[in-house]
Amino acid sequence: MQMAAKLYARSLWQTVALMIGLALATGCGGGNLSNGGGGGGGNPPPPPPPPPASSVTVTPTSATINAGATVTFKAVVNGTSDQTVKWSVNGIEGGNATVGTINIYGLYQSPSAMPATNPVTIRATSETNANASGTGSVTINNPLPRIVTVTPDSFQTPASFSLTITGTGFVNGAKVNWGSTVLPTTYVSPTTLTATGTQSTLVRVVALSVDNPNPGGLRSNYFYMLTDPSTTMSKPVAARILQQTTWGPNPTTIIEVQTTRGLQDYLNSQFNTPQSNCYPPPTKDTTMANLEEQFFVCALSRGDQLRQRVAFALSQIMVVSSNKVNDVNAFTLWQNMMANDAFGNYHDLLKDVTLSPVMGNYLDMVNNDKPNPAAGTDPNENYAREVMQLFSIGLEQLNPDGTVKLDGSGNPIPTYDQDTIEGFAHTFTGWTYPTKPGSTAHWTNPEYYGGPMVPIESHHDTGTKQLLNGTVTPAGGTAEADLDAALQSIFNHPNVGPFICKQLIQHLVTSNPSPEYVGRVAAVFANNGSGVRGDLKAVVTAILTDAEARRGDDPTQVQANDGHLKEPLLFMANVLRVMNARSDGDGYSDYAIDQDQEPMNPPSVFNFYPPNFVIPETSLLGPEFQIFNSSTAIARANFVNDAVYGTIGKTMSTDLSYYLTFASNPDQLVDTLGQVMMHGQMSPEMRSAVVGVVSAIPDNTRRVKAAMYLIASSSQYQVEH
DSSP: OHHHHHHHHHHHHHHHHHHHHHHHHHTSOOOOOOOOOOOOOOOOOOOOOOOOOOEEEEEOSEEEEETTOEEEOEEEEETSSOOOEEEEETTEETEETTTEEEOTTOEEEOOSSOOSSOSEEEEEEESSOTTOEEEEEEEEEOOOOEEEEEESSBOOSSEEEEEEEEEEOOOTTOEEEETTEEEOEEEEETTEEEEEEEEOSOOSEEEEEEEOOTTTOOBOOOEEEESSGGGSOOHHHHHHHHHHHSSOOOHHHHHHHHTSSSHHHHHHHHHTSOOOOOSOOOOTTOOHHHHHHHHHHHHHHOSOHHHHHHHHHHHTTSOOOTTTOOOHHHHHHHHHHHHHHTTSBHHHHHHHHHHOHHHHHHTTOTTOOOOBTTTTBOOOOHHHHHHHHTTTSOSBOBOTTSOBOBOTTSOBOBSOOHHHHHHHHHHTOSEEOOOOTTSOOOTTOOSOOSSSOEEOGGGSOOSOEEOGGGOEEOTTOOHHHHHHHHHHHHHTSTTHHHHHHHHHHHHHTOSSOOHHHHHHHHHHHHOOSSSOSOBHHHHHHHHHHSHHHHGGGSGGGOOTTOOEEOOHHHHHHHHHHHTTOBOOOTTHHHHHHHTTOOTTOOSSTTOSSOTTOBOTTSSOBOGGGGGOSHHHHHHHHHHHHHHHHSOSTTTOBOOOHHHHTTTTSHHHHHHHHHHHHHTTOOOHHHHHHHHHHHHTOOOHHHHHHHHHHHHHTSHHHHEEO
16 A cells, blocks of 8 residues: 555645644644634624523532542532533632642532642532532542553563662552562552562563552553563564554553464464444433444453454444434344354354344334235335345455455356345245334334344235345245345355455555465365354464465555555554553544544445445555545544544543653654554654654653654555555
């Protein structure tokens, strides 16, 4: 994809140069680019002022948190329509670094250490009546300690050792744990501890942690010490593995991958990670916007990262959209179903998709009735057509390596014809929404998404139906028996392996896999080694362990057509994860919409982009480039600017402390970011340019942010190899 990267860079680096120039001039981010705005006409007379408030109610009335944590207070102003309030902490409007700060939304940020006055008082005072106020209190315990770096970060055991632990939130009395052993620990500062110990036997990995004393008494994150470094993979290789298997690497996950015994060991750990509860049953107040926010929460913080990536890829092959089905219950069921089936069997996935009431609604299989000659109606063909064209076999017969089969005249051979579509359409009759609890099943059950669709036999066509490859179902079959026969006809078609596997490769590894690569993975789809067809776990393993996927672990082996453009949702998650961002997802969807990829809302059944899109002026496939243009390029830069230099939504926080430990040395800072963000594939020209910019910035925090901004906005970062 190097040619694509160059085309991309022509416009994007001009944007980068402009925004960095503004950043250096103003001491902050460059600000968002836009088309400007217009003025206005005359102003109407102001409305009358609202009546004064009578009282203010603050919730919660009390809270207990750790130093450095946040809690959101809400204020209800009684007796007036004006709900604006001024927030204060211990009588200080907006608070300060000693007692904690509170913003206009009621988000209280506690100080980094327990204050002398504890608990602190939060007060909300009405803007219309200074005598109307309400209070809450916050008790602040010791902070949650966090390990950022350990020096040395690896050594060969057995050995005696001395360690320097840097991080945040350390308090006097903190103890360093070497596995389950407490080490003699010296408190140096809130950011530094030292410890000594002896490891008398050879071990490979030790989990290091820090415990703070009470009140709070919390344990830090685990920092995995590599105590047999000769058996571990490099940081760039670990970062590249994470780029293909998660929503993006960060320093902590890189170390976690390094501590495994290799790629297969890491994949096994992901396969064995339980499915996270990303989409709990919605409440009456849950909206589709909340589900979109939850998408980002899961991508940023949940542990089942590989499952999420595979489920997301599958959901872009088997597509539904909230632009037609705008029901939170529907998409909660759909998202959980795709995650549950991500490592299962393709046949089971195909059946679950077919019977999903979300898909039934979206592609009109729900309430699809048998023929009615008197009324002149026939079964709906929508799902019958798309399940073959898009979800399984495609329009043209394929060789096992995904190349198109040709007839004697050199023309592609169709996989099905209109008679086949009609046969499947008649097969998929007689299904309605699941029955609501307490109700009796009947034809055209009301819209409900609490389970799979149910059959009503009196509305199923019991005649013969033509399926694929000349198969004809006998007359008299039930709705379920005929559906099973139809799905088996699809599942056993030789196109399914190469058709599905090539698209999964495109989403996880490269837009232009060689036919040999596709053929090797499709062979695993056909037989996982134990005679099982359609084993998606085996397919994902084959995709990620293939030599063509792994050749980029050595940057000298990268080829011109390797890699793919990071689609917007992956790009956004990559940037946020490298910054250790935490958030409830508020505000993120707006940026995704600007980049033409709103979660759960593709514009059509053909997804956000087609798998066969060819990058203009090249012969390379680049599916994600379908939604890349001057507008979305600027939207990408704006997102990076706001993420790095500002904030997104009301609750976003980031932690750059790992990178700040390298900021005093611009070369080391850029190399560290290059390992984490670009798995060691930053070009010498780009490295020199970024080092030159950050070297001119005296402040370490601004250095880190400028380097992050330049890297994340670059074509080399956004086109992944």
